[in-house]
Amino acid sequence: MTGFFRTYPFIVVLVVMALVFGFLSPTFLEAGNLSNILKQASLLGFVALGTCFVLIGGGLDLSVGSVVALSSVLIAGLSATLPPIVGIHVALLAGILVGVANGYFVTAFNFQPIIVTISSMAIVRGIAMAYSDSRPIFGTLPDELFLLADGVVFGLPVPALLFFLACAIAALFLRYTNLGRQIYQVGGNEEAARLAGINVARVKIVTYAISGFLSAFAGLMLVARMQSGEAVRTGVGWELDAIAAAAIGGVSLMGGIGTVVGTLCGALIIGMMANAFNLLGVNPYWQRIVIGIVLAIAVASYSSGNLREMLKRLRFSKQRN
Amino acid sequence: MLLEVRGVSKFYPGVKALKGVDFNIDAGEVVAVVGENGAGKSTLMKIIAGAIQPNQGELLVDNEPVSFSGPLEAQSRGICTIYQELMIVPELSVVENVFLGHLKERRGFLNWPVMRKEAQAILDRLGLTASLDAKAGDLSVAEQQLIEIAKSLSRKSRLLIMDEPTASLSKEEVANLFELVRSLKADGIAVVLITHHLHEIFEICDRLIVLRDGEYVGASNIKDIDEAGLVEMMLGHKVETEDDSRHRAAIGDEIVLHAKDLTRSPYLDNINLTLRRGEVLGIAGLMGAGRTELVRAIYGADLLDSGELSINGKLTYVGSPRAALDHGLGLAPEDRKIQGLVLSMSIGQNTTLPSLASHGGTLGINLAKENRAAEELCKRLFVKYADINHAVGTLSGGNQQKVVLAKLLGAGTDIYLLDEPTRGIDIGAKEAIFDLIWDLTAQGNSVIIISSVIEELIRVCDRIMCLHLGRVTQTYDRGDFDLSRIMLNAMGKTSEDIEAVQ
Known part of the structure; x- marks a missing residue:
């Protein structure tokens, strides 16, 4: 079991954190609150899952938050005149297209991913704002859609259920398919992957497309919850929260390393902290500060092997002084 | 002290x-x-x-x-x-x-x-x-x-x-x-x-x-x-003396690789070469002679300006490493850490890198089958490891090099392009690699090997081609090998120059 904890330290962090919060606030561990956390965390979770793919493949996608916004206004806007299923398809397709475009510019011209996706972040947000005229769109959406946000199946809120399902598919994909393995290879050593006969461009474009798709899907879930679409404030800063979630879960920003389980836990940890701080009435400024500290500790512990090694070194240097 | x-x-x-x-x-x-x-x-x-x-x-x-x-x-x-x-x-x-x-x-x-x-x-x-x-x-x-x-x-x-x-x-x-x-x-x-x-x-x-x-x-x-x-x-024991009978025996008449006027300026200038089935062709030359560029071009890793390549007698366009692998060409690149291995992945996963598709079941990769294949390949090359799931970066240099070669074995290659396979590895590992080369050729594969150490080429090759500034200066058959002449050719002297001095 120690091997398991060393490989998945974030699970320990998740459990310990839940127990501590439960101790501090009696309402925290109540079923209603836990389901609330799952609902909220799963929204960011979809985006973080996409980011996890891109990061493992050695890329970076900052356009995710804008894609969430575009998807939300497309669904809400198109549903005014067309059946919602059309709007949903258009939105998901738009997400994939943004991803493919990101991947194309990164691979075909060898542009830096950060530059390409900063550009698309601005462009996509601009398109969403132009489409919605920067005003919230209250579409005439069918009630079934809201079930996506409020429904409960097997005792789990539907968004969480869908998120877990997506995670399961993603994990199986990464572990058991050729393409999944190639993502790790390309992220771990692009040149070696190319010389081993892998179509590097294709693999990278796929990761960005997955990220675009999952972000658009998060947009769909958001519309279902808010019953409206909005372009200006939706998903702002999510790209960084998604990267933070992935990094807390052990995904390396250098590429080639990371797991879906880790990303899932990272998203839950961030969601849990936000929820618990609200329950405890912690000042929002402090929330940001604590999230920052958690991220720093997480990344430090991964980059130095593991936390135990770090503590050992600390003790060692104390002995010497 | x-x-x-x-x-x-x-x-x-x-x-x-x-x-x-x-x-x-x-x-x-x-x-x-x-x-x-x-x-x-x-x-x-x-x-x-x-x-x-x-x-x-x-x-x-x-x-x-x-x-x-x-x-x-x-x-x-x-x-x-x-x-x-x-x-x-x-x-x-x-x-x-x-x-x-x-x-x-x-x-x-x-x-x-x-x-x-x-x-x-x-x-x-x-x-x-x-x-x-x-x-x-x-x-x-x-x-x-x-x-x-x-x-x-x-x-x-x-x-x-x-x-x-x-x-x-x-x-x-x-x-x-x-x-x-x-x-x-x-x-x-x-x-x-x-x-x-x-x-x-x-x-x-x-x-x-x-x-x-x-x-x-x-x-x-x-x-x-x-x-x-x-x-x-x-x-910890004595080295066996060289057994020369392992050479030549395997060489057939069939030309498996024929390169005509390969040019990629400024590295390669009208290079011609032939490789027979079962043959070991050595490429001697200094750094920057175009040795690495030559095998990379044959492998499709870099694109040629002009020239023709025939594989097994058929004119072939090799536009990418994938195409090369499909035609049975395999490259063990010069710098294993930068080009050969994915250091963050396990020994097993690196070994199966180019051959992964062949370990698929109907529902995706069969991990148990993949692991067995990797273990098999590593065993054939005597890779020393504690656990095949450890990161490949934890291996010593010689064992890393063996993993690079194991990769090729698994890929079903029959023409091996080995770029400095012996660099930075010890005598024991070197012997294992030479043995592997002879085994491969005995089974009807062909090998092109680059080495900066000409003594090694003389030991292992059937033919040695000397390269200088992207041009072939001389080719020697086994039997005509002469360390100092090969060295001079690699340094750009033509055979006429050498005759003139002597």
């Missing part, structure tokens, strides 16, 4: 990398640390350099015990290391590199006049003619190495550890380097040399110590030992 190491041991989880090793060196001595890959040379050097701390044992500098918390502390005691992978910042100038990490300041500002003066003095002493303002990345490897040495001299170093310093140098550059080592020695600087080239040990060193599997095997004065004795100490 300048430096004394007493009974140091270093454990890693599950591995004892070093067991009670003693070592000492005095001012003005040159001592070689010899051993196969994984013998513990690097571990010992890292302990001396302060990069890692031993679990047991002690270090004494000037007869007083020390305990280094990091390389900086070792450097402050005059111990500097020049790693095989040079620590040059290519975008910075020569003078900035020389003072990297210890720039001189005066009242909070950088004192360039003093630094330039000191750097120039050191460069003059080293015989480096490059300008102080030249970008370090624009210099040759040999010159970059001199900058590394300059760096340590500027820190007033008294003990220089050189890890495989000659690995990427030409003969002439090696001679210059050794001349320099002799003059450093005369100035009382001690040098620890790690090398796989035995003749270098006999040329330059005063003493040597031998490590095997992390254990101290013994020490000797150079004058008390010969090459055979040293090899026996390293391996």
Whole structure:
């Protein structure tokens, strides 16, 4: 079991954190609150899952938050005149297209991913704002859609259920398919992957497309919850929260390393902290500060092997002084 | 005694990398640390350099015990290391590199006049003619190495550890380097040399110590030992003598690879070559002769300007490594860490990298089957590992190289392009690779091998082609091999030039 904890330290962090919060606030561990956390965390979770793919493949996608916004206004806007299923398809397709475009510019011209996706972040947000005229769109959406946000199946809120399902598919994909393995290879050593006969461009474009798709899907879930679409404030800063979630879960920003389980836990940890701080009435400024500290500790512990090694070194240097 | 190491041991989880090793060196001595890959040379050097701390044992500098918390502390005691992978910042100038990490300041500002003066003095002493303002990345490897040495001299170093310093140098550059080592020695600087080239040990060193599997095997004065004795100490047994009958037997008439007028300026200039089934073709040449570029072009890793390639008699366009693999070509690239392996992935996953599709079941990769295939391949090449799921980066250099070759075996290749497969690996691993090459050709595969060590080519090849500045200067069949002629051809002399001199 120690091997398991060393490989998945974030699970320990998740459990310990839940127990501590439960101790501090009696309402925290109540079923209603836990389901609330799952609902909220799963929204960011979809985006973080996409980011996890891109990061493992050695890329970076900052356009995710804008894609969430575009998807939300497309669904809400198109549903005014067309059946919602059309709007949903258009939105998901738009997400994939943004991803493919990101991947194309990164691979075909060898542009830096950060530059390409900063550009698309601005462009996509601009398109969403132009489409919605920067005003919230209250579409005439069918009630079934809201079930996506409020429904409960097997005792789990539907968004969480869908998120877990997506995670399961993603994990199986990464572990058991050729393409999944190639993502790790390309992220771990692009040149070696190319010389081993892998179509590097294709693999990278796929990761960005997955990220675009999952972000658009998060947009769909958001519309279902808010019953409206909005372009200006939706998903702002999510790209960084998604990267933070992935990094807390052990995904390396250098590429080639990371797991879906880790990303899932990272998203839950961030969601849990936000929820618990609200329950405890912690000042929002402090929330940001604590999230920052958690991220720093997480990344430090991964980059130095593991936390135990770090503590050992600390003790060692104390002995010497 | 300048430096004394007493009974140091270093454990890693599950591995004892070093067991009670003693070592000492005095001012003005040159001592070689010899051993196969994984013998513990690097571990010992890292302990001396302060990069890692031993679990047991002690270090004494000037007869007083020390305990280094990091390389900086070792450097402050005059111990500097020049790693095989040079620590040059290519975008910075020569003078900035020389003072990297210890720039001189005066009242909070950088004192360039003093630094330039000191750097120039050191460069003059080293015989480096490059300008102080030249970008370090624009210099040759040999010159970059001199900058590394300059760096340590500027820190007033008294003990220089050189890890495989000659690995990427030409003969002439090696001679210059050794001349320099002799003059450093005369100035009382001690040098620890790690090398796989035995003749270098006999040329330059005063003493040597031998490590095997992390254990101290013994020490000797150079004058008390010969090459055979040293090899026996390293391996723990005698080397078998060469069996020449393994050559030639396998060669068929069929031409499996025919390249016509391959050109990729400025690296390749109208190169023609043929490779028969079962043949081992060696490519001799200096760094920059176009050797690597030639095999990369054949493999489709770089695109040709012009030229034709026929595989198994059929004119073929190889536009990408994928296409090359599909045609049965496999490349073991020159730099295994940069081009050959995904260091973050496991040994097994690296082994199956190009052949993954063949381990698929209906529902995706069959992990158990993949693992078995990887273990099988690694066993065939005698890769030494603790667990096939460990990261490939934890293996020693020789074993990493074997994993690169295992990859090709699994890919179903029948034409092997091996770029410097023996660089930086020990005698035992080298023998294993030669054996593999002979086995492959006996089974009807063909091999093109590049090596900077012509003796190795002479040992293993059926034919040797000499390359100089992108042109073929001469080709020799087995039986006509002549070390000095091949060397001259590789240095750009045509056979007429050689005849004229003789």
